[in-house]
Amino acid sequence: MGKTEKYDHMKLIRQYAGGHSTLITLGRFLAAVSAVLTLIPYYELWKIIRCAVKGEDTDKIKVYAWSAVAMIVGALFIYIGALLCTHVAAFRVQANMRSSLMRRIITLPLGVFDEDGTGKIRRIVNDSTAATETYIAHTLADKTVAAITPVGLLVLVFAFNWKIGLFCMIPALIGFACMMSMMGKDMQEKMKQYQDALETMSSEATEYVRGVPVVKTFGQTVHSFKRFKACIDGFCKWTTDYTLMLRFPMTGFMTCINSIFAFIVIAAFVITKNGTSNADILNIMYYIIITPLITIALTKIAYSGEAEMNLIDALKRVDRIMEIEPLKESKSDRKPADHGITLKNVSYRYKGAGRDAVSNVSINIKPGEHVALVGPSGSGKTTLAELMVRFFDVTEGEIALGGVNVKEMSSAELMRQVSFVFQDSRLIKKSIFENVRMSKPSASEKEVLDALEKAQCMDIIEKLPNGIHTVIGETGTYLSGGEQQRITIARAVLKDAPILILDEATAFADPDNETRVQAAFEELSKNKTLIMIAHRLSTVMNADRIFVMDDGKCVESGNHEELMEKNGLYRCMFDEYTKSIEWKVGA
Ligand code: ADP
Ligand code: MG
Numbered sequence: 314m315g316k317t318e319k320y321d322h323m324k325l326i327r328q329y330a331g332g333h334s335t336l337i338t339l340g341r342f343l344a345a346v347s348a349v350l351t352l353i354p355y356y357e358l359w360k361i362i363r364c365a366v367k368g369e370d371t372d373k374i375k376v377y378a379w380s381a382v383a384m385i386v387g388a389l390f391i392y393i394g395a396l397l398c399t400h401v402a403a404f405r406v407q408a409n410m411r412s413s414l415m416r417r418i419i420t421l422p423l424g425v426f427d428e429d430g431t432g433k434i435r436r437i438v439n440d441s442t443a444a445t446e447t448y449i450a451h452t453l454a455d456k457t458v459a460a461i462t463p464v465g466l467l468v469l470v471f472a473f474n475w476k477i478g479l480f481c482m483i484p485a486l487i488g489f490a491c492m493m494s495m496m497g498k499d500m501q502e503k504m505k506q507y508q509d510a511l512e513t514m515s516s517e518a519t520e521y522v523r524g525v526p527v528v529k530t531f532g533q534t535v536h537s538f539k540r541f542k543a544c545i546d547g548f549c550k551w552t553t554d555y556t557l558m559l560r561f562p563m564t565g566f567m568t569c570i571n572s573i574f575a576f577i578v579i580a581a582f583v584i585t586k587n588g589t590s591n592a593d594i595l596n597i598m599y600y601i602i603i604t605p606l607i608t609i610a611l612t613k614i615a616y617s618g619e620a621e622m623n624l625i626d627a628l629k630r631v632d633r634i635m636e637i638e639p640l641k642e643s644k645s646d647r648k649p650a651d652h653g654i655t656l657k658n659v660s661y662r663y664k665g666a667g668r669d670a671v672s673n674v675s676i677n678i679k680p681g682e683h684v685a686l687v688g689p690s691g692s693g694k695t696t697l698a699e700l701m702v703r704f705f706d707v708t709e710g711e712i713a714l715g716g717v718n719v720k721e722m723s724s725a726e727l728m729r730q731v732s733f734v735f736q737d738s739r740l741i742k743k744s745i746f747e748n749v750r751m752s753k754p755s756a757s758e759k760e761v762l763d764a765l766e767k768a769q770c771m772d773i774i775e776k777l778p779n780g781i782h783t784v785i786g787e788t789g790t791y792l793s794g795g796e797q798q799r800i801t802i803a804r805a806v807l808k809d810a811p812i813l814i815l816d817e818a819t820a821f822a823d824p825d826n827e828t829r830v831q832a833a834f835e836e837l838s839k840n841k842t843l844i845m846i847a848h849r850l851s852t853v854m855n856a857d858r859i860f861v862m863d864d865g866k867c868v869e870s871g872n873h874e875e876l877m878e879k880n881g882l883y884r885c886m887f888d889e890y891t892k893s894i895e896w897k898v899g900a
Contacts, residue, residue: 322625326406326449329413333405337449340398343391344454348461350388354381355469355606359599366595395454403450410442410631420639424704432519433512437634441627448624452617459613466607474596480580481573481600485607488569492615495562503555504622508630510548517544570611573604640703643723649715649730652811652842653680654701659710661700669708670696672865680715683843685853687886688862694846695736697862698814701844702731714812732805733814740797745774746781748800752808760807767836768803769829770796795830802833812842850890859883 327334357377364374418434426434470478521541581597655678661671671693678684686694700707703719712719714730732752740748749761756764761781765774773796777783783790792800805813815834831852834845847853854873861869861876861883869881876883 329406329409330402333402336398336402340395341457343395344457345461347388347392348458352465354384357381362595366591399454400450403446407442407446414438422640422705432516436515437630441630444627452620456617462610477580477600480576484569484573488566491562491566504626508626513544517541570608643721645721647717649717651680651715654678655713657711659707661708669865674867683857685856685859686846692862693865694862698816731812732808732810734801734805736817740785742786744782744784749803752804764803764807767806768799768833770799770803806837814844816846
């Protein structure tokens with residue numbers, strides 16, 4: 314319970330609950346009534362024991378017993394009513410949270426999904442809202458019970474024999490102190506670290522599984538395994554440290570609350586040292602029966618405290634997504650005059666980065682021109698391409714498409730103008746037909762087949778059990794990285810946008826695939842403005858113009874011959890590249 318900061322989680326929950334927030338109040342009220350009703354039978358029980366000890370008639374006992382049963386059944390039904398209320402409210406809150414999250418997520422710049430990792434976002438939408446649901450549905454009612462019961466118990470404990478009551482209170486108080494020490498002020502921070510570790514692990518796992526094609530193609534096994542393993546190791550260390558830190562208070566708490574019994578025994582010795590009376594026996598028996606209640610109440614308080622910290626953490630995570638600035642959607646319906654792209658002094662810096670990923674780049678791509686971006690890894694090629702399709706907005710400068718600033722174009726118009734096949738293009742778990750058709754939902758089966766043919770995919774389709782209606786990822790239908798890429802190219806073919814951006818689109822292609830992928834590109838880029846990023850320099854040699862990026866800047870430009878003559882970075886890279894091919898052939 315982070316007392317250092319005031320975080321009004323109930324206010325937030327009520328906002329999400331909207332009209333259903335009265336149900337939360339009603340649920341808590343019913344839970345309180347049920348808590349009180351649950352305690353009354355213990356008074357009946359005391360009367361029953363008194364009858365038994367005195368040897369009174371059984372009819373009286375029956376009446377007490379039945380009234381206790383009635384009370385318990387009544388309390389149970391009221392508790393069920395309370396849970397019904399809180400559940401209905403909880404489902405509403407969860408649904409509202411998810412839909413406002415999703416409404417926000419679709420307005421976010423596409424780049425956010427690169428930065429944050431899709432695994433993390435998925436975890437927040439699924440798990441953080443589920444944690445909120447659990448809290449409202451179950452914990453709120455329990456928390457109310459946990460707050461009422463100790464007060465009622467205190468009355469019960471001291472009502473019959475204050476001396477035994479006092480003995481019972483000793484371990485309960487020590488246990489309570491242990492519990493409070495566990496919930497010290499850095500507990501909320503610890504909970505955050507725990508959730509962070511879980512989040513990183515989950516996102517690393519998702520990215521790891523998704524990255525398997527890359528791992529296979531580039532033999533990155535050790536590298537990618539390291540990152541995944543590091544976060545599991547980190548989690549393991551954190552959990553161990555945390556457990557060790559809590560071992561004393563936790564054992565103290567468990568020992569105390571479970572040892573109230575032992576204290577009653579001591580109390581029994583103390584009060585019976587001058588002879589035993591019936592009343593003493595009655596009280597001792599009675600206390601033996603009610604002390605487990607104290608144990609249960611304290612455990613509930615401990616757990617509801619933990620659940621509350623979990624909830625606050627979950628709500629904060631949801632807030633973080635809700636606070637990301639959405640991409641400003643332009644209201645204007647300006648149409649680009651042609652299919653050229655102009656970059657004027659464009660700079661971009663990633664959030665939290667120390668330096669620009671792209672710095673002061675000015676490029677003018679004419680309509681219909683085929684250009685290539687080359688440069689060492691990390692030189693800003695992908696970032697530049699992503700800026701052109703507004704994955705992010707430039708930090709400085711301006712990007713215009715056919716004379717219209719991309720910020721002043723509606724995103725629908727921008728997407729009509731541009732197709733892109735990125736390095737990590739992914740297919741979704743649907744049929745090939747649906748996957749290709751995503752770029753043009755109105756397309757007929759024939760159009761889809763045409764696109765697949767142009768993208769050189771027919772050999773893939775022929776292998777599949779249900780042709781283009783085969784669902785990817787089901788019953789062992791997996792495609793290789795190169796094959797997946799060809800399907801995403803078919804997607805771009807079908808969309809047929811006038812500007813095409815290919816980012817290392819042949820990266821996964823094996824030699825056999827590569828010629829096919831190349832052929833597909835040639836088909837795809839006819840009469841189009843083409844921006845191509847490639848690390849195989851053989852694929853960019855024929856470009857009209859090549860821009861060489863280094864460290865975020867555009868350092869050279871020209872066609873292949875001109876650049877070779879310049880004897881600069883391009884020449885250097887090309888020589889390296891030729892050597893690596895010869896080396897491969899030689900090997
Ligand atoms: P390239 O495509 O040429 O390999 P990138 O555009 O991917 O280069 O990266 C350019 C620079 O921006 C690199 O220094 C890289 O580390 C950094 N960068 C790329 N993506 C991100 C990101 N999501 N967050 C922070 N920095 C990034
Ligand atoms: Mg790149």
